[in-house]
Amino acid sequence: MANLLGLEVKKIVETPPEEIERVKNWINSEEYKEKNFARQALVINPAHACQPLGAQLVAHGFEGTLPFVHGSQGCASYYRSTLNRHFREPAPAVSDAMTEDGAVFGGQNNLHEGLENAVALYKPKMIAVFTSCMPEVIGDDLTAFIKNARQKGHVPKDMPVPYANTPSFNGTHIHGYDAMLLSILQTLTEGKQVEGRCTGKLNLIAGCDFNTGDYREYKRILKEFGVPVTVLADISDSFDSPCNGTYNIYAGGTPLEDAADSINGKATMSLGPYATPKTFGWIKDNYAGKHVSMPMPMGIEKTDALIMKIAELFGKEVPESIKNERGRAVDAMTDAQQYMHGKKFAVYGDPDYLMGYVSFLLEMGARPYHILCSRGSKKAEKELQGLLDSSMYGKGCKIYMNKDLWHLRSLVMTDPVDAIIGDSHGKFAARDAKIPLFRFGFPVFDRVNMHRSPIIGYQGVINMVSAICNTFLDIKDATCEDRFFELMR
Amino acid sequence: MSDKIKNIDGITKESTEALIAETLSVYPEKAKKKRAPHLGANDQASGSACVKSNKKTVPGVMSARGCAYAGAKGVVWGPIGDMVHVSHGPVGCGWYSWGTRRNLVSGINGVTQFAMQFTSDFQEKDIVYGGDKKLKTLLEEAKGLFPLAKGISVLSECPVGLIGDDINSVAKQSAKELDLPIIPCNCEGFRGVSQSLGHHISNDTIRDYIIETREFAEPSSPYDIALIGDYNIGGDVWAAKSLLEEIGLNVKATWTGDGELDKIAATHQVKLNLIHCYRSMNYMCKVMEEKYGIPWLEFNFFGPTKIRESLRAIAERFDDTIKENVEKVIAKYDPIMQAIIDEYKPRLDGKKVMLLVGGLRPRHTIGAYEDLGMECVGSGYEFAHTDDYDRTAPEMPNATVVYDDPSEYEFEKFVHALKPDLVGSGIKEKYVFQKMGIPFRQMHSWDYSGPYHAYQGFEIFARDVDMAVNSPTWKLVKSPF
Numbered sequence: 001m002a003n004l005l006g007l008e009v010k011k012i013v014e015t016p017p018e019e020i021e022r023v024k025n026w027i028n029s030e031e032y033k034e035k036n037f038a039r040q041a042l043v044i045n046p047a048h049a050c051q052p053l054g055a056q057l058v059a060h061g062f063e064g065t066l067p068f069v070h071g072s073q074g075c076a077s078y079y080r081s082t083l084n085r086h087f088r089e090p091a092p093a094v095s096d097a098m099t100e101d102g103a104v105f106g107g108q109n110n111l112h113e114g115l116e117n118a119v120a121l122y123k124p125k126m127i128a129v130f131t132s133c134m135p136e137v138i139g140d141d142l143t144a145f146i147k148n149a150r151q152k153g154h155v156p157k158d159m160p161v162p163y164a165n166t167p168s169f170n171g172t173h174i175h176g177y178d179a180m181l182l183s184i185l186q187t188l189t190e191g192k193q194v195e196g197r198c199t200g201k202l203n204l205i206a207g208c209d210f211n212t213g214d215y216r217e218y219k220r221i222l223k224e225f226g227v228p229v230t231v232l233a234d235i236s237d238s239f240d241s242p243c244n245g246t247y248n249i250y251a252g253g254t255p256l257e258d259a260a261d262s263i264n265g266k267a268t269m270s271l272g273p274y275a276t277p278k279t280f281g282w283i284k285d286n287y288a289g290k291h292v293s294m295p296m297p298m299g300i301e302k303t304d305a306l307i308m309k310i311a312e313l314f315g316k317e318v319p320e321s322i323k324n325e326r327g328r329a330v331d332a333m334t335d336a337q338q339y340m341h342g343k344k345f346a347v348y349g350d351p352d353y354l355m356g357y358v359s360f361l362l363e364m365g366a367r368p369y370h371i372l373c374s375r376g377s378k379k380a381e382k383e384l385q386g387l388l389d390s391s392m393y394g395k396g397c398k399i400y401m402n403k404d405l406w407h408l409r410s411l412v413m414t415d416p417v418d419a420i421i422g423d424s425h426g427k428f429a430a431r432d433a434k435i436p437l438f439r440f441g442f443p444v445f446d447r448v449n450m451h452r453s454p455i456i457g458y459q460g461v462i463n464m465v466s467a468i469c470n471t472f473l474d475i476k477d478a479t480c481e482d483r484f485f486e487l488m489r
Numbered sequence: 490m491s492d493k494i495k496n497i498d499g500i501t502k503e504s505t506e507a508l509i510a511e512t513l514s515v516y517p518e519k520a521k522k523k524r525a526p527h528l529g530a531n532d533q534a535s536g537s538a539c540v541k542s543n544k545k546t547v548p549g550v551m552s553a554r555g556c557a558y559a560g561a562k563g564v565v566w567g568p569i570g571d572m573v574h575v576s577h578g579p580v581g582c583g584w585y586s587w588g589t590r591r592n593l594v595s596g597i598n599g600v601t602q603f604a605m606q607f608t609s610d611f612q613e614k615d616i617v618y619g620g621d622k623k624l625k626t627l628l629e630e631a632k633g634l635f636p637l638a639k640g641i642s643v644l645s646e647c648p649v650g651l652i653g654d655d656i657n658s659v660a661k662q663s664a665k666e667l668d669l670p671i672i673p674c675n676c677e678g679f680r681g682v683s684q685s686l687g688h689h690i691s692n693d694t695i696r697d698y699i700i701e702t703r704e705f706a707e708p709s710s711p712y713d714i715a716l717i718g719d720y721n722i723g724g725d726v727w728a729a730k731s732l733l734e735e736i737g738l739n740v741k742a743t744w745t746g747d748g749e750l751d752k753i754a755a756t757h758q759v760k761l762n763l764i765h766c767y768r769s770m771n772y773m774c775k776v777m778e779e780k781y782g783i784p785w786l787e788f789n790f791f792g793p794t795k796i797r798e799s800l801r802a803i804a805e806r807f808d809d810t811i812k813e814n815v816e817k818v819i820a821k822y823d824p825i826m827q828a829i830i831d832e833y834k835p836r837l838d839g840k841k842v843m844l845l846v847g848g849l850r851p852r853h854t855i856g857a858y859e860d861l862g863m864e865c866v867g868s869g870y871e872f873a874h875t876d877d878y879d880r881t882a883p884e885m886p887n888a889t890v891v892y893d894d895p896s897e898y899e900f901e902k903f904v905h906a907l908k909p910d911l912v913g914s915g916i917k918e919k920y921v922f923q924k925m926g927i928p929f930r931q932m933h934s935w936d937y938s939g940p941y942h943a944y945q946g947f948e949i950f951a952r953d954v955d956m957a958v959n960s961p962t963w964k965l966v967k968s969p970f
Contacts, residue, residue: 004697005664005671011706012751015601015637023637024600036634042627043580043610044634050581072647072678073546074556078585081916085589090920092897096548099679103651114549117520121550121898133579133647134679137616168579169611169648245966247901247924406605425587428598428605445589 028432033410037403044406045425047348047374050168051176053079054208054275055130056093058181061233063253064125066118067093070111070142070163071132086210086443087239087451092249094118098134107135108145115161116154122249125256126188127155129163130180136167160256162187172375174275174350177208181233182279188256189263189286198288201228202313203265205279207272207296207352210442212240213454218271221457224319225310230258230265240452265289267313271296271306271456274351274380297456298356298464299363300329306457322458329458332465337365339469342393344417346370348408348426349441351380356455357421357440358384360464362391369397370411376401405429419468436471440464494533495886497841497866500907502888505530509890512902523547527893531885538878542870542893545682550896553845553917554871556678558582560687562644563590564769565695566674568720569748570594570602571639573631575609577624577656578646582678583608591934592720594747601637616648621659628663628671639750640670642694650677670750672698683872683894685768685848692772695753700777703754705741712807713739713759717774717785718766718849721746723939725946729765729790732943736800736814738807744770757781761806763788765942768848768877790942791850791950792857793826822944830860833951836959838862840910845892845900845918846932848873852881854913854932857941857950866907869895897921911958926966928957 026032052069056079059067069076076095083091096114098107111129118127129142142163149155164179204218215236222229237252262268267290270280284291290313297306304326311318344367347357351373358368371384381401388394400407405422409429412420416433420426423441430437444450454460473489509528513521524547529539546552555563558576563586566574576583587606596602609615609623624643631641643656660673674694676687716733719726726746733740741759742752756762762774762785774785786806788799797819804815840863844851851868858865868885869892870877878891885891890903897918904912904922912922913932922929930936930953938953940946 005661005702007664007668007670007702009702009704011704012755013706020597020601020637024597027599032634039630039634040626041609041623042575042630042634043608045587045606046580046584046608046610048580049584050579053581068549072556073552073554074559074678074684075581077553077555077559077917078581081589082585084916084920088920090924091917092551092921094549094551097546097552099545099682103679110548113519113547116517117547117549118551120515120517120520121896132581134651137648137651167613168581169616170613172580241924243924243926243966244968245924245926247921406599409599432598 028413030414033414036407036410043404045428046404047372047422047425048172048350049082051166051171051173051179052130052132052168053082054173054175054177055128055164055166055180056080056091057083057173057208057210057235058177058184058233059128059130060091060238061231061235061253062126062128062184062259063255064250065253066122066124066127068114068118068127068129069093069095069132070107070129070140071095071098071134073097075132082443083239085445087212088448089239089241090247090249092122094122102134103138106138107140108148111145112149112152112154115149119155119159124159124250126160126162128180128184129161130166130176131164132166133168136165136169160187172350174208174352178276178278181205181276182282185232185259185262185279186282188260192260193263193286193288197264198266199228199230199261199264200266201230201262202310203230203232203262203268203287205232205268205270205272205276207270208275208350209272209296211451211453211455212236213452214456214460217454217457217459221307221322222310224321225314225316227310227314227316230254230262232259232262263287267292269294269309269313272352274377295359296352296356298460299360300326300333300458300461301363302356302359303457303461325458329461332462333364336465336469339472340465341365342367343419343472344369345419345421346372346408346412346417347421348372348374348405349422351376353441354380355383355387358387360461362387362393364465365393367393367397369417370400370408370415371397372400372403372408372411374402374404418472436475438464438467438471495864497864497886497889500866500886500888502530505888505890508903508906512899515898520547520550524550524896524899528895528899529891530888531882531891533882533885533887536879536882538875538882540878540891540893542878543682543685543872543874546894547896551898552894552896553915554683554894556684557676557680557687557690558644558646558678559586560684560769561674561676561691562586564684564720565688565691565745566642566644568592568594568745569750569753570596570604571637572750573603573607573635573638573641575607575627575631575641575643576646577609577620577643578648579611580608582646590720591722591937591939592746593724594721599635603635603638607631611648616652619652619654620649621654621656624654624656624659625663628659628667632667632669638669640672642672642674644674645677647677647679650675650680670698670702685872685874688769689772692770692776695773696776699750699754700773701754701757703751705755705758709758710739711760712737712811713741714761714763715742715744715756715759716740717744717762717764718770719743719746719942720766722933723935723937723941725940725942728940728943728945731945732790732818733763736804736818737811744773757783759783761786763803765790766849767880768873789853789856790946791854792860792947793822793830793944794860795853795856796944796947826944826947829948829951833955834862836955839864840958841866841907842911842913843867843904843907843909844912844932845869845871845895845914847871848877850932852877852884855884857947858954860947861951861954863911863954865889866909867892867903869893911954926963928960928963930954930957
């Protein structure tokens with residue numbers, strides 16, 4: 001029975017220490033890098049997750065909304081625990097627990113029973129349904145299933161049940177975010193357009209951003225302007241709720257009425273162009289008011305563009321307080337530029353984040369030397385190249401599209417940099433290269449409160465400058481020779 | 490089995506049954522009928538299960554369960570450090586399970602240990618045309634980039650089984666060509682009802698592909714044992730192994746925490762299998778007993794009382810040398826353990842704990858809490874079977890509530906009614922209860938602490954439980970205004 005592989009039975013032989021030493025050095029070599037970059041099929045340490053994760057994130061951004069995974073239950077547990085670990089917050093979501101018989105008969109029965117139970121137990125105002133692999137492979141017809149659910153009374157007649165196909169074998173979490181957001185907005189705004197009505201509000205789409213501090217920062221900036229806003233979708237309270245002795249399963253989210261009325265907005269702005277192209281495309285065709293898609297506002301220039309656009313769209317002067325904020329951010333940069341100037345960085349993440357990192361680093365006179373995107377597009381590559389070409393500090397910096405963090409390891413071991421900007425998964429390469437990792441991305445499983453510290457806007461600039469420069473200074477203090485250890489830096 | 494019936498003030502069979510009935514009242518009829526047999530009041534004297542288990546999760550209720558893939562990747566195969574484990578299918582499953590179970594490994598990352606994320610990252614075209622070709626290529630690439638890897642496991646995700654790929658024949662062919670054990674594991678997440686089937690499938694693949702393919706180089710001894718069902722969470726294996734060595738046993742292989750493939754493959758040569766997590770590895774213990782005549786023994790290394798009982802039970806399987814060693818070791822550690830108890834028990838005495846964990850800890854850790862003066866007022870599992878609940882009955886106080894695969898709704902209701910001083914469960918539950926101001930410890934991952942096994946682990950366990958229950962931060966939850 002044993003040994004179905006037909007391999008020879010052998011005595012156990014320990015690998016000789018010199019062989020281990022050889023391989024240990026070899027994996028850091030140029031030769032290994034070439035072999036590593038020649039990979040065609042194997043992906044090692046990818047920097048992206050699958051679509052449904054993004055779908056769940058955006059669902060949490062709406063009032064009273066229960067994310068609902070149509071598929072195997074293990075999927076839901078994975079998405080939930082990922083969000084739990086990053087935010088250190090609850091992430092309530094249900095699944096209809098499809099199993100083998102679902103593969104034969106389809107998942108309609110599971111979906112219907114699941115909807116009925118979820119409504120009874122968790123009393124949501126909206127259920128956002130999205131799919132994992134199984135129903136996508138077997139070809140479940142969500143449109144028909146949900147229509148039938150309503151007819152049979154498994155969900156209340158007036159309860160919105162947006163749904164999105166989010167196959168994990170296509171795109172990444174950002175595409176799932178887009179698909180679910182689009183479906184939610186289509187569902188909620190149906191029949192809500194009123195000719196001539198204008199809410200006077202800005203609809204702000206933050207994109208697939210896992211930093212609750214960023215959302216609060218957007219709202220604060222708009223408050224300074226006196227511009228009323230509907231954030232689509234607002235996860236800030238959902239994933240940063242108070243500990244006060246009561247658990248609220250739906251702790252935050254954009255009010256459904258506001259989301260429905262967003263179709264009558266004065267303007268709609270997407271700040272995650274790579275994470276919300278479908279949603280934004282649909283909005284352009286359907287929403288009243290002006291439509292603007294801009295980069296995620298990281299660094300001074302991109303934040304300036306946002307501020308000026310808000311002023312333009314709403315016919316307002318830039319408030320003094322914001323002007324002063326900008327000045328303080330620039331002050332922080334000029335004060336600290338000497339600690340970052342010329343330093344080389346390896347950066348990786350989703351395209352929207354990458355544009356921001358690169359922009360910010362170039363503004364500081366630092367070099368975004370290895371730029372790596374685990375799932376990128378030609379368009380993203382072109383935009384990144386444009387940023388590099390715009391600055392002398394971009395010279396010699398390279399872009400690696402559709403590469404993973406094992407490629408990144410080869411890069412930082414053969415062509416060293418001073419630091420990595422990414423998420424917690426970069427810690428293995430950073431440790432091997434003996435350089436610091438700045439966890440501005442998602443997920444962060446090994447530090448506290450990173451998601452509360454904004455990286456967008458002028459405040460985000462100050463936060464990033466402080467984190468980076470102070471870490472470099474800590475390293476200097478910890479590693480310099482005694483005779484160079486001094487009070488001032 | 491515990492000798493005396495344990496009772497908790499205010500908890501009776503009637504009160505527990507009333508609590509269950511009230512909790513179920515909100516369910517629709519069909520779901521209520523399905524859930525009712527999974528909730529019960531413990532009958533301590535019976536020594537048998539008071540709930541049904543290992544049934545399909547009810548759709549839509551918010552279960553804590555994972556899937557067969559999670560059981561295979563996270564529990565059985567993943568902890569074997571000197572292998573490359575390929576998550577075969579789309580990118581997500583492997584990414585979510587990458588480094589999130591804390592099964593620590595020795596060695597050098599990327600050189601001799603491979604605690605990384607390997608995936609075939611299926612795209613639409615792989616679903617349409619199949620992924621077998623891609624698999625063959627990536628196996629070659631893995632061998633080329635990681636020459637010291639002792640083997641490769643191929644862990645199927647949902648689509649692989651649905652599109653009819655034949656990973657078994659690819660593995661067989663590549664194993665020959667690459668002269669490397671390549672283990673195909675058909676652990677698609679839609680199979681079975683929980684992680685549990687993934688454990689079983691993985692045990693079967695060890696049986697079919699691994700065991701008996703290696704032999705230990707050194708001569709055998711009567712004290713050769715294998716440590717089974719310890720996954721080295723936060724270093725548990727290292728704590729348990731050193732204690733077993735201290736009593737004179739040779740720990741020839743660890744399954745699978747900090748596991749080495751070759752040693753696992755030679756485990757048919759040991760004299761006794763000691764199994765900690767019965768749920769996930771009883772299958773291979775039974776196979777080795779039937780096929781090679783190796784007896785197996787369940788033991789419990791949580792808390793000094795259970796450790797003492799376990800060490801003596803282990804000693805019974807050996808000669809006087811081991812028996813004497815065990816008594817010496819117990820005599821050595823008893824005062825050390827007493828000092829720990831003396832430090833923490835005054836702060837924990839009479840405190841109540843509720844548990845919801847996987848397949849072992851809801852019963853195995855009860856003794857450790859009791860060593861600290863605490864009592865367990867409710868316990869349940871994500872993926873246990875009837876034999877686990879049979880083993881739970883004597884450990885739980887009488888008439889306390891037992892829950893199998895509870896929904897978050899049920900668990901919240903029970904906690905709300907029983908008002909424990911500590912909840913021990915998983916990451917998905919942690920922040921729910923902490924928002925309520927209820928102290929919590931993750932009991933899958935030891936909340937990034939550990940080890941909790943053996944004498945070494947108890948000191949850390951006691952410190953952590955005290956830290957959780959008595960942290961001054963809980964006093965700040967209610968604001969004065």
